[in-house]
Amino acid sequence: xxxxxxFAAAAEAAGTxxxxxxxxxxxxxxxxxxxxxxxxxxxxxxxxVLVDGVRADADVPLTGTSVIDVLPPFAGG
Numbered sequence: 009x010x011x012x013x014x015f016a017a018a019a020e021a022a023g024t025x026x027x028x029x030x031x032x033x034x035x036x037x038x039x040x041x042x043x044x045x046x047x048x049x050x051x052x053x054x055x056x057v058l059v060d061g062v063r064a065d066a067d068v069p070l071t072g073t074s075v076i077d078v079l080p081p082f083a084g085g
Contacts (some may be wrong), residue, residue, distance in 0.1 A: 058077040
């Protein structure tokens with residue numbers, strides 16, 4: 009089981025800051041999150057996803073993963 013942490017607009021779209029998930033790959037996780045939280049469909053494609061602190065863009069396996077961070081783009085300076 010891994011912990012998914014949502015930040016800013018991703019948390020708002022998901023309706024929560026955290027979720028415990030067990031999908032086997034990043035692509036499966038993305039699909040399941042959008043299925044469970046449809047508003048994430050508009051936000052998730054723009055988000056950076058960190059798998060145990062390392063940015064992941066491909067369909068990486070999540071076996072042994074502890075934390076997934078979903079970070080929307082930040083503005084400001």
